[in-house]
Amino acid sequence: MSRQGLDVVQILVSLAAVGLVVVGWRWRRNAGRDRKLTGAWLVLAVIAALAHYRFSLDAIVRSYDSYDLVHYYLNAKYFRELGYTRLYQACVVADMEGRNRFGSFVSIRDLYDQKVRGPSALEEIREHPERVKRRFSAGRWREFVRDFRVLDSRLRKRTWRRILVDRGYNATPTWHLVGRSLASLVPASHLKWLCHLDTLLVALMFLAVARVYGLRAMAIGVTWLGISFSTHWPGVGWALLRYDWLAASIAAACLVRKERWATAGALLGYATLVRVFPGVLLLGMFVKGAHTLLAERKLDRGAVRMAAGFLAVVLLGGALTWRVLGREHFDAFRHDLEVQLAPENLSVNRMGVAIALAYRGETSAQELGSGGRPARYAAAGRMGPARTAIGLVALALLAVSFFPRRSPLPARRDDDLTQLGFLGFGLLLTASFYYWTLRVAMVVLHARHAALSRWDAIGLAVLFGLEAYSAVFELAFEFRYGLTASLSLLVSLYCLGVCVIRFRAARRCAD
Known part of the structure; x- marks a missing residue:
């Protein structure tokens, strides 16, 4: 199915999901209709999952994202020779020895400084292929x-x-250690099965959601992930370990619900080692632990065990990675990360509050003016302090809401606090649009409480509504910067809304 056709399906499924949220709220006191509603969500989940794979058997058993795998399979497997900066030169030389299409x-x-070079750089590579090949054995x-x-x-x-003008391979050292090991075991001719490791991990993630929160919460999560703009690239099962961090993060919240805090912390530790930012999911439990220590003069057992599991994996995993890869790899990653995060190296795939603050409603490249996207990204870089200030104030309001004596908003359980950690990501970080699949944490949280809390039902409807919006924008304008920037704005408003609503509810309880 074409991308346009899939966008139409995304709109229809999103609107159907909003309709089911409304129906669920109206039926919340009718237990007899509960099974029918769950059945409807399961049907919608199947449609969304099929849409994710383009209603194509070939997409499930054969196709994969070669673009992504050039970076995260080829570079991972041959990192010893390529490092973070020499992939494209090697591809040019390999092309010379084959089809010579470049x-x-x-x-x-x-990739060392992220600057795009002209024809002379390509000519130099072609004239001196030995500079690339001497790093390899025959x-x-x-x-x-x-x-x-x-x-x-x-x-x-x-x-x-x-x-050849992409931002390149930027895996963390620990992800590289795992990815290299897997890539070295599987030849390129069998890549699809390696890609389906993600499919297995995401399936296990939703199995955990079903066991802990029920079939409906699982179906709602599958529906959202299946049609989300954030899974357009790379999709689940289309690349190498692009969703291991997400599976670990959501499974961690499920384990917290079962009071298996140390294991939950360990999973978040792994997710943090391979992607860095999932550590923000600890924010809620950190606030709870600090509050318990300061207000009650005692340690919170769950917070302590979760922190212990997290630190054990981060320290041991980091030490193992250091021992296997060496300091040079960490230094190279640090340099690569610094370059990637520079405002001038932002791209149309990045989302966040800073991107939203710099957006001026453009729906075409012509509306950007003479400065183009670079001017907008420079503005986004200048918005960093404002973004941080807004985020910290909003998160402070959220923290206050965690501890009222009586609250109409069910958000005091440890797994609630873990899932609400997404708001730290949403308000403080700028990241590639596919990392915003972490919104599924909020989808699951809202799904669990939608029958009890009007605001959770509204939040769930909003998250599905944003997916309908993204598909409509893509169909109407085909302007990626406008889509990611405007979606950044809407998601930022959603995050701020959650913080403010929970704060006001806590104040009403206190009064």
Whole structure:
């Protein structure tokens, strides 16, 4: 199915989901209709899952995202020779020895400083292929070329033009250690099965949601993830370990509900090692632990055990990674991260409050003016302090809401606090749009409480409504910057709304 057709399906499924949320609120006191409502959600979940795989058996059993795998399979497998900065030069040389499709290309990104170079840089690579090949043994170079050709056979020439100016491979050292190990075990000819590790992990994540919160919460989560704009690229089962962190994060909240705090902390520790930012999900439990210590002069057992599990995995995993990869790898990652996070290196795929603050409602490239996107990204960089101030104030209001004596909003359980940690991510960080799949934590939280709290029902409807909006925008304008920037604005308003509503509810309880 075409992208436009899938956008239409996304709109219809999102609107149907909003309708089911409304029906669920109206039927909340009618236990006899509960099974019918759950059945309707399960049907919608199946449709969303099929849409995610484009209603195509080929997408399930054969297709994968070669664009992403050039970076996260090829670079991971041959990192010893390529590092974070030499992937594109090696691809140019490998192409010279095969189909020679890159001869007309005029630009390539220097991944060391993220600057795009002109024809002279490509010409220099072609004139001195030995500078690339001398880093490989003869056998390793043959293996690299073989794997390159498998991926090359699935990529169009115009896609390679985009790849060679992409931001490159930026995996954390621990993800690299895991990804390299898996990539070294599986030849490129069997990549689809390696990609389905993500499918397995996400399936286990939703199994955990079903066991802890019930089938309806699982179905609602599957529906949202299946049609979310944030899963358009890369999809679940289309790339190598792109969703391991998400599965670990959501499973951690489920384990907290079962009071298996140490294991939950360990999962969040793994997620943090491979993606850094999932550590924000500890914010709620940190606030609870600090409140218990200061107000009651005692330790919160759950918070302490969760912190212990988290720190054990982070420290041991970090030490193991350091021992295997060495300090040089960490230094290279630090440099790569600093360059990637610079405002001038923002891209149309990034979302966050800073992006939202710099957005001026543009729906086409012409509306950006002479400065274009770089001017907007420079403005987003200047918005960093304002973003941080807004986020910290909102999170402070949220923290106050955790501890009223009586609250109409069910948000005092430890798993609630873990899932609400998403708001720290949403208000303080700028990240690629696919990382915003972490919104599924809020989807599950709202789904659990939608029959008890009007505001949770509204929150769930809003999250599905945003997916309908993103598909409508994509169909109407086909302008990626406008989509990610406007969606950043709407998601930021949602996050602020959750914080303010919970704060006001807590104040009413105190009064």
